Amino acid sequence: MILPIVAYGDPVLKQEGEEIEKDYEGLEQLIENMWETMYNARGVGLAAPQIGKSIRLFIVDASPFADDAAEGEPDPKAEGLEGFKKVFINPIIEEEGEEWAFEEGCLSIPTVREDVYRKEKITITYFDEDFNFHEETYDGYAARIIQHEYDHIDGILFTDHLSILKKRLLNKKLTNIAKGQVNIDYRMRFPKQKRRK
Structure with a gap:
C-alpha cells in the first residue's frame, strides 16, 4: 500500500525515533508498504518518520545511482551499488574521513x-528485516544515502x-511545502495545509 509521505514542518520529522523489537506489530507489512511508497515517489531511501512513524527503521535502494553511472562516465563513488537494497533496523553509525x-x-x-557536506x-x-545482526562499512554514494536516512x-x-x-533563502519555499503549495506527483501529508470545508 502506498502511504502518504510526511512533508517538511511535521513534528514527527524532528523527533528521535525509538528502537523496535523483533515482534513489532505489522513490521513485515510496514516494510513492504515503505518499499512501495518509496518506489512510487522514485526515491532511493525512505525512513519510518517520513511516513509518520517515529521508530528507528529505514530502507535504501541505491541501484539508480549504479544505473546512472553505467549510462555515463564510470563513477568510483557508485561502485558496488548494483542491487544495493537493504532494510536497516535500530542502526548505529560511525563516520570517518574527509567531508565531501x-x-x-x-x-x-x-x-x-x-x-550537503558529509564524511566519506x-x-x-x-x-535486517529478519532481525539478523550486521556490521558493514561503506563509502561513496552508499555511505551518503545511509547517512541521509x-x-x-x-x-x-x-x-x-x-x-x-x-536556510533563510529557502524559508519561503519550505513554508510553502509545509502548506502543500508544491507541485508533486506522489501522495503527501502536509502539516499546515488548510482543510477544505
Whole structure:
C-alpha cells in the first residue's frame, strides 16, 4: 500500500525515533508498504518518520545511482551499488574521513536540492528485516544515502546541515511545502495545509 509521505514542518520529522523489537506489530507489512511508497515517489531511501512513524527503521535502494553511472562516465563513488537494497533496523553509525559535498534532496522536502557536506566513510551496525545482526562499512554514494536516512531517525533533515544564510533563502519555499503549495506527483501529508470545508 502506498502511504502518504510526511512533508517538511511535521513534528514527527524532528523527533528521535525509538528502537523496535523483533515482534513489532505489522513490521513485515510496514516494510513492504515503505518499499512501495518509496518506489512510487522514485526515491532511493525512505525512513519510518517520513511516513509518520517515529521508530528507528529505514530502507535504501541505491541501484539508480549504479544505473546512472553505467549510462555515463564510470563513477568510483557508485561502485558496488548494483542491487544495493537493504532494510536497516535500530542502526548505529560511525563516520570517518574527509567531508565531501553532494547535492541532496528529500521526499519530505520536494523541489529543494542543496549541497550537503558529509564524511566519506561509515561503519554501521544494524538488524535486517529478519532481525539478523550486521556490521558493514561503506563509502561513496552508499555511505551518503545511509547517512541521509540515518539523520531522519535522529530527527535531522538535510536542511539542518545548511548555513543560516542558505536556510533563510529557502524559508519561503519550505513554508510553502509545509502548506502543500508544491507541485508533486506522489501522495503527501502536509502539516499546515488548510482543510477544505
